[in-house]
Amino acid sequence: MKKVIVLISLGILGFYLIDIFLGIGFGVQHFTAGVKDLYLSNSKDTLKVSNVVTAIVVNFRGFDTLGEVTVLFLASTALGGILYKKRHHVGERSVLFPASRVVMSGAKLLFPSIVLLGAYVFIHGHLSPGGGFQGGTIIATGFLLMLLTYRNYSVSHNRLVYFESLAGILFVSIGLVGYFSKGSFLENVLPVGNMNELFSGGVIGIIYIAVGFKVAAELTGIIYTVLHEKD
Amino acid sequence: MEKYLNILNIAIYGSAVLLMLIGLYGALTKKSLIKIVLGLSILDSGVHLLMIAIGYLKDGTAPIFSPGNEDKMNIMVDPIPQALVLTAIVIGFGVTAVALSLVIRLYRHHNTLRIDEIKKLKW
Secondary structure, three states, X not given: OHHHHHHHHHHHHHHHHHHHHHHHOOOOOOOOHHHHHHHHHHHHHOOOOOEHHHHHHHHHOHHHHHHHHHHHXXXXXXXHHHOOOOOOOOOXXXXXXXXXXXXXXXXXXXXXXXXXXXXXXXXXXXXXXXXXXXXXXXXXXXXHHHHHHOOOOOOOHHHHHHHHHXXXXXXXXXXXXXXXXXXXXXXXXXXXXXXXXXXXXXXXXXXXXXXXXXXXXXXXXXXXXXXXXXX | OHHHOOHHHHHHHHHHHHHHHHHHHHHHXXXXXXXXXXXXXXXXXXXXXXXXXXXXXXXXXOOEOOOOOOOOHHHEOOHHXXXXXXXXXXXXXXXXXXXXXXXXXXXXXXOOOEOOOOHHHOO
16 A cells, blocks of 8 residues: 555656656756856866866865765764774674685785775866765775775774874865965965866865865775674 | 657656656665665665756767867856766765664664564654
8 A cells, every 4th residue: 555655656756857857858058058158167267177077066166065075074973973882893793704815815906006096086186087085985995895805904093083184174274275365265375277287276186185085084984884893 | 748759858867767766665665774775875866867967968078178178168068067966976975874874773773674673663
Protein backbone atom coordinates (compact mmCIF):
# COMPACT_ATOMS: atom_id res chain seq x y z
CA MET A 1 0.00 0.00 0.00
CA LYS A 2 2.73 2.41 0.99
CA LYS A 3 4.68 1.60 -2.16
CA VAL A 4 1.66 2.34 -4.35
CA ILE A 5 1.15 5.75 -2.75
CA VAL A 6 4.86 6.53 -3.11
CA LEU A 7 4.90 5.40 -6.74
CA ILE A 8 1.86 7.49 -7.65
CA SER A 9 3.17 10.64 -5.98
CA LEU A 10 6.62 10.14 -7.52
CA GLY A 11 4.98 9.71 -10.92
CA ILE A 12 3.14 13.01 -10.55
CA LEU A 13 6.33 14.73 -9.35
CA GLY A 14 8.34 13.27 -12.23
CA PHE A 15 5.77 14.29 -14.82
CA TYR A 16 5.76 17.89 -13.64
CA LEU A 17 9.56 18.06 -13.40
CA ILE A 18 9.94 16.68 -16.94
CA ASP A 19 7.27 19.07 -18.17
CA ILE A 20 9.00 22.09 -16.63
CA PHE A 21 12.44 21.20 -17.89
CA LEU A 22 11.31 20.29 -21.39
CA GLY A 23 9.69 23.70 -21.48
CA ILE A 24 13.06 25.25 -20.62
CA GLY A 25 14.76 23.31 -23.39
CA PHE A 26 18.21 21.77 -23.65
CA GLY A 27 21.23 23.53 -25.07
CA VAL A 28 19.67 26.93 -25.55
CA GLN A 29 20.67 30.18 -23.90
CA HIS A 30 18.10 30.63 -21.17
CA PHE A 31 19.82 32.49 -18.39
CA THR A 32 20.19 36.21 -18.34
CA ALA A 33 22.94 36.46 -20.87
CA GLY A 34 24.81 39.24 -19.07
CA VAL A 35 25.80 37.21 -16.02
CA LYS A 36 27.62 34.50 -17.94
CA ASP A 37 29.37 36.96 -20.25
CA LEU A 38 30.41 39.11 -17.31
CA TYR A 39 31.99 36.15 -15.50
CA LEU A 40 33.71 34.93 -18.68
CA SER A 41 35.13 38.29 -19.71
CA ASN A 42 36.10 39.30 -16.16
CA SER A 43 37.97 36.09 -15.58
CA LYS A 44 39.73 36.46 -18.94
CA ASP A 45 40.59 40.15 -18.87
CA THR A 46 40.97 41.32 -15.28
CA LEU A 47 41.87 38.11 -13.49
CA LYS A 48 43.78 36.28 -16.29
CA VAL A 49 42.53 32.89 -15.16
CA SER A 50 41.86 30.34 -17.88
CA ASN A 51 39.60 27.99 -15.90
CA VAL A 52 36.50 30.10 -15.40
CA VAL A 53 34.90 27.67 -12.94
CA THR A 54 37.91 28.06 -10.66
CA ALA A 55 37.73 31.83 -10.99
CA ILE A 56 34.07 31.77 -9.94
CA VAL A 57 34.57 29.30 -7.11
CA VAL A 58 37.65 30.90 -5.58
CA ASN A 59 37.47 34.55 -6.49
CA PHE A 60 34.03 35.82 -7.47
CA ARG A 61 32.24 33.55 -5.04
CA GLY A 62 35.17 32.97 -2.70
CA PHE A 63 33.14 33.58 0.42
CA ASP A 64 30.90 30.69 -0.64
CA THR A 65 33.93 28.44 -0.83
CA LEU A 66 35.00 29.49 2.66
CA GLY A 67 31.56 28.40 3.85
CA GLU A 68 31.86 25.15 1.93
CA VAL A 69 35.23 24.38 3.51
CA THR A 70 33.68 25.15 6.88
CA VAL A 71 30.86 22.68 6.19
CA LEU A 72 33.41 20.01 5.33
CA PHE A 73 35.31 20.79 8.53
CA LEU A 74 32.09 20.55 10.55
CA ALA A 75 31.24 17.23 8.89
CA SER A 76 34.60 15.72 9.79
CA THR A 77 34.35 17.09 13.34
CA ALA A 78 30.81 15.77 13.73
CA LEU A 79 31.92 12.37 12.45
CA GLY A 80 34.65 12.22 15.07
CA GLY A 81 32.20 13.30 17.75
CA ILE A 82 29.50 10.82 16.78
CA LEU A 83 31.83 7.85 16.41
CA TYR A 84 33.92 8.67 19.46
CA LYS A 85 34.71 5.73 21.71
CA LYS A 86 36.87 5.63 24.78
CA ARG A 87 38.75 2.44 24.08
CA HIS A 88 40.62 2.84 20.83
CA HIS A 89 42.97 0.11 19.72
CA VAL A 90 44.90 0.58 16.53
CA GLY A 91 45.68 -2.55 14.56
CA GLU A 92 42.71 -4.70 15.52
CA ARG A 93 40.41 -3.96 12.67
CA SER A 94 38.21 -7.03 12.43
CA VAL A 95 36.43 -5.80 9.29
CA LEU A 96 39.54 -6.05 7.13
CA PHE A 97 41.26 -9.17 5.91
CA PRO A 98 45.03 -9.04 5.61
CA ALA A 99 46.03 -7.99 2.11
CA SER A 100 48.10 -10.18 -0.14
CA ARG A 101 51.75 -9.51 -0.94
CA VAL A 102 50.93 -8.26 -4.44
CA VAL A 103 48.53 -5.66 -3.08
CA MET A 104 51.07 -4.58 -0.46
CA SER A 105 53.87 -4.00 -2.99
CA GLY A 106 51.48 -2.39 -5.47
CA ALA A 107 50.11 -0.01 -2.86
CA LYS A 108 53.59 1.02 -1.77
CA LEU A 109 54.48 1.66 -5.41
CA LEU A 110 51.32 3.58 -6.23
CA PHE A 111 51.03 5.73 -3.12
CA PRO A 112 53.66 8.40 -4.00
CA SER A 113 52.35 8.78 -7.53
CA ILE A 114 48.77 9.19 -6.31
CA VAL A 115 49.88 11.93 -3.92
CA LEU A 116 51.87 13.56 -6.74
CA LEU A 117 48.84 13.47 -9.05
CA GLY A 118 46.70 15.06 -6.35
CA ALA A 119 49.25 17.82 -5.80
CA TYR A 120 49.43 18.41 -9.55
CA VAL A 121 45.66 18.69 -9.80
CA PHE A 122 45.36 21.29 -7.06
CA ILE A 123 48.40 23.31 -8.04
CA HIS A 124 47.12 23.57 -11.63
CA GLY A 125 43.52 24.19 -10.61
CA HIS A 126 43.38 27.57 -12.33
CA LEU A 127 44.81 26.29 -15.63
CA SER A 128 43.09 22.99 -16.27
CA PRO A 129 40.05 21.11 -14.99
CA GLY A 130 40.47 20.27 -11.34
CA GLY A 131 41.24 22.19 -8.21
CA GLY A 132 41.58 22.01 -4.48
CA PHE A 133 38.63 19.76 -3.74
CA GLN A 134 39.44 17.30 -6.49
CA GLY A 135 43.16 17.17 -5.71
CA GLY A 136 42.49 16.77 -2.01
CA THR A 137 40.16 13.89 -2.73
CA ILE A 138 42.78 12.18 -4.90
CA ILE A 139 45.35 12.44 -2.08
CA ALA A 140 42.81 11.02 0.37
CA THR A 141 42.26 8.03 -1.93
CA GLY A 142 46.00 7.37 -1.70
CA PHE A 143 45.74 7.27 2.07
CA LEU A 144 42.65 5.07 1.77
CA LEU A 145 44.66 2.59 -0.30
CA MET A 146 47.41 2.50 2.32
CA LEU A 147 44.93 2.14 5.19
CA LEU A 148 43.10 -0.70 3.45
CA THR A 149 46.30 -2.52 2.60
CA TYR A 150 48.38 -2.27 5.75
CA ARG A 151 46.45 -3.26 8.83
CA ASN A 152 48.53 -1.23 11.22
CA TYR A 153 49.23 1.78 9.02
CA SER A 154 48.39 4.77 11.12
CA VAL A 155 48.07 8.44 10.34
CA SER A 156 49.01 10.89 13.05
CA HIS A 157 45.82 12.69 14.03
CA ASN A 158 47.76 15.60 15.47
CA ARG A 159 49.56 16.14 12.19
CA LEU A 160 46.26 16.09 10.29
CA VAL A 161 44.76 18.67 12.64
CA TYR A 162 47.91 20.78 12.26
CA PHE A 163 47.71 20.74 8.45
CA GLU A 164 44.00 21.41 8.47
CA SER A 165 44.15 24.36 10.85
CA LEU A 166 47.13 25.88 9.08
CA ALA A 167 45.38 25.69 5.70
CA GLY A 168 42.18 27.18 7.12
CA ILE A 169 44.09 30.02 8.78
CA LEU A 170 45.92 30.68 5.50
CA PHE A 171 42.61 30.93 3.60
CA VAL A 172 41.05 33.33 6.12
CA SER A 173 44.19 35.46 6.44
CA ILE A 174 44.42 35.88 2.65
CA GLY A 175 40.83 37.06 2.77
CA LEU A 176 41.63 39.48 5.60
CA VAL A 177 44.66 40.86 3.74
CA GLY A 178 42.35 41.59 0.83
CA TYR A 179 39.89 43.25 3.18
CA PHE A 180 42.40 45.55 4.80
CA SER A 181 44.33 46.53 1.68
CA LYS A 182 41.61 46.57 -1.03
CA GLY A 183 38.45 46.98 0.98
CA SER A 184 36.60 43.74 0.35
CA PHE A 185 37.03 40.23 1.72
CA LEU A 186 39.10 37.86 -0.48
CA GLU A 187 39.99 40.65 -2.92
CA ASN A 188 42.96 39.86 -5.13
CA VAL A 189 46.12 41.51 -3.76
CA LEU A 190 48.83 39.85 -5.85
CA PRO A 191 49.79 40.65 -9.47
CA VAL A 192 47.67 38.63 -11.88
CA GLY A 193 50.46 37.66 -14.31
CA ASN A 194 49.90 36.22 -17.77
CA MET A 195 47.22 33.89 -18.92
CA ASN A 196 47.94 30.14 -19.04
CA GLU A 197 51.03 30.40 -16.84
CA LEU A 198 51.44 28.79 -13.47
CA PHE A 199 51.82 32.14 -11.71
CA SER A 200 48.60 33.74 -12.84
CA GLY A 201 45.38 34.69 -11.20
CA GLY A 202 46.87 36.31 -8.10
CA VAL A 203 45.72 34.68 -4.89
CA ILE A 204 43.70 31.91 -6.57
CA GLY A 205 46.60 29.46 -6.73
CA ILE A 206 47.54 29.98 -3.09
CA ILE A 207 43.94 29.61 -1.92
CA TYR A 208 43.46 26.44 -3.92
CA ILE A 209 46.67 24.93 -2.53
CA ALA A 210 45.38 25.69 0.98
CA VAL A 211 41.99 24.18 0.11
CA GLY A 212 43.71 21.09 -1.31
CA PHE A 213 45.70 20.51 1.90
CA LYS A 214 42.61 21.11 4.00
CA VAL A 215 40.39 18.74 2.03
CA ALA A 216 43.08 16.04 1.93
CA ALA A 217 43.57 16.24 5.70
CA GLU A 218 39.83 16.25 6.41
CA LEU A 219 39.00 13.33 4.13
CA THR A 220 41.91 11.31 5.46
CA GLY A 221 40.68 12.01 8.96
CA ILE A 222 37.15 10.88 8.05
CA ILE A 223 38.41 7.68 6.40
CA TYR A 224 40.67 6.95 9.36
CA THR A 225 37.87 7.49 11.87
CA VAL A 226 35.45 5.24 10.01
CA LEU A 227 38.00 2.48 9.36
CA HIS A 228 39.05 2.29 12.97
CA GLU A 229 35.46 1.98 14.05
CA LYS A 230 35.15 -1.65 15.08
CA ASP A 231 32.45 -3.85 16.39
CA MET B 1 3.17 18.91 -27.95
CA GLU B 2 6.32 19.44 -29.93
CA LYS B 3 8.53 19.60 -26.88
CA TYR B 4 7.80 15.95 -26.03
CA LEU B 5 9.16 14.76 -29.36
CA ASN B 6 12.75 15.93 -29.00
CA ILE B 7 14.65 12.74 -28.18
CA LEU B 8 17.76 14.47 -26.81
CA ASN B 9 15.78 16.60 -24.38
CA ILE B 10 13.83 13.60 -23.17
CA ALA B 11 17.01 11.53 -22.76
CA ILE B 12 19.00 14.14 -20.84
CA TYR B 13 16.32 15.60 -18.59
CA GLY B 14 14.54 12.26 -18.32
CA SER B 15 17.62 10.47 -17.01
CA ALA B 16 18.30 13.23 -14.48
CA VAL B 17 14.69 13.24 -13.26
CA LEU B 18 14.66 9.43 -13.24
CA LEU B 19 17.74 9.39 -11.00
CA MET B 20 16.03 11.81 -8.62
CA LEU B 21 12.88 9.66 -8.56
CA ILE B 22 14.85 6.45 -7.97
CA GLY B 23 16.64 8.10 -5.08
CA LEU B 24 13.41 9.40 -3.56
CA TYR B 25 11.76 6.01 -3.99
CA GLY B 26 14.64 4.31 -2.21
CA ALA B 27 14.65 6.82 0.60
CA LEU B 28 10.88 6.53 1.08
CA THR B 29 10.21 2.81 0.83
CA LYS B 30 13.36 0.90 1.79
CA LYS B 31 13.69 -0.51 5.27
CA SER B 32 17.47 -0.67 5.56
CA LEU B 33 19.16 2.47 6.81
CA ILE B 34 22.11 2.04 4.46
CA LYS B 35 19.72 1.90 1.50
CA ILE B 36 18.01 5.08 2.67
CA VAL B 37 21.34 6.90 2.78
CA LEU B 38 22.17 5.49 -0.66
CA GLY B 39 18.84 6.78 -1.93
CA LEU B 40 19.61 10.27 -0.68
CA SER B 41 23.00 10.08 -2.39
CA ILE B 42 21.41 9.03 -5.70
CA LEU B 43 18.92 11.89 -5.36
CA ASP B 44 21.91 14.21 -4.97
CA SER B 45 23.52 13.02 -8.17
CA GLY B 46 20.25 13.45 -10.05
CA VAL B 47 20.06 17.07 -8.95
CA HIS B 48 23.68 17.64 -9.98
CA LEU B 49 23.05 16.17 -13.43
CA LEU B 50 19.98 18.37 -13.84
CA MET B 51 21.89 21.53 -12.92
CA ILE B 52 24.75 20.73 -15.28
CA ALA B 53 22.27 19.98 -18.07
CA ILE B 54 20.55 23.34 -17.65
CA GLY B 55 23.86 25.13 -18.15
CA TYR B 56 24.68 23.34 -21.40
CA LEU B 57 24.82 25.25 -24.64
CA LYS B 58 24.45 23.56 -28.01
CA ASP B 59 27.88 22.81 -29.56
CA GLY B 60 29.47 24.48 -26.54
CA THR B 61 32.97 23.94 -25.17
CA ALA B 62 34.17 23.77 -21.58
CA PRO B 63 34.57 27.22 -19.97
CA ILE B 64 38.36 27.03 -20.00
CA PHE B 65 40.51 29.49 -21.96
CA SER B 66 43.17 26.96 -22.82
CA PRO B 67 45.68 27.90 -25.57
CA GLY B 68 43.85 28.06 -28.88
CA ASN B 69 40.49 28.52 -27.18
CA GLU B 70 40.85 32.15 -26.14
CA ASP B 71 38.37 33.55 -28.66
CA LYS B 72 35.60 31.00 -28.20
CA MET B 73 33.81 32.93 -25.51
CA ASN B 74 30.50 32.88 -27.38
CA ILE B 75 30.20 29.11 -27.51
CA MET B 76 31.32 28.37 -23.96
CA VAL B 77 28.79 26.68 -21.72
CA ASP B 78 27.52 28.48 -18.63
CA PRO B 79 30.17 28.18 -15.86
CA ILE B 80 27.90 29.23 -13.00
CA PRO B 81 25.91 25.97 -12.62
CA GLN B 82 29.18 24.06 -12.75
CA ALA B 83 30.60 26.13 -9.90
CA LEU B 84 27.39 25.64 -7.93
CA VAL B 85 27.49 21.89 -8.52
CA LEU B 86 31.10 21.79 -7.31
CA THR B 87 29.85 23.26 -4.04
CA ALA B 88 26.84 20.94 -3.97
CA ILE B 89 28.97 17.81 -4.42
CA VAL B 90 31.09 18.70 -1.41
CA ILE B 91 28.04 19.47 0.72
CA GLY B 92 26.44 16.21 -0.41
CA PHE B 93 29.57 14.35 0.62
CA GLY B 94 29.45 15.94 4.06
CA VAL B 95 25.76 15.05 4.47
CA THR B 96 26.38 11.44 3.42
CA ALA B 97 29.36 11.08 5.76
CA VAL B 98 27.45 12.38 8.78
CA ALA B 99 24.37 10.28 7.92
CA LEU B 100 26.48 7.13 7.63
CA SER B 101 28.16 7.83 10.95
CA LEU B 102 24.71 8.20 12.55
CA VAL B 103 23.80 4.85 10.97
CA ILE B 104 26.90 3.27 12.54
CA ARG B 105 25.91 4.73 15.88
CA LEU B 106 22.35 3.39 15.56
CA TYR B 107 23.70 -0.04 14.66
CA ARG B 108 25.94 -0.01 17.68
CA HIS B 109 22.97 0.80 19.90
CA HIS B 110 20.23 -1.44 18.44
CA ASN B 111 22.26 -4.16 16.69
CA THR B 112 20.11 -3.89 13.57
CA LEU B 113 19.88 -1.68 10.48
CA ARG B 114 16.20 -2.27 9.67
CA ILE B 115 14.03 0.64 10.69
CA ASP B 116 11.00 -1.56 11.33
CA GLU B 117 12.95 -3.43 13.98
CA ILE B 118 13.97 -0.29 15.80
CA LYS B 119 10.84 0.30 17.85
CA LYS B 120 11.38 3.94 18.60
CA LEU B 121 11.66 4.88 14.92
CA LYS B 122 8.26 3.53 13.88
CA TRP B 123 5.83 5.84 12.15
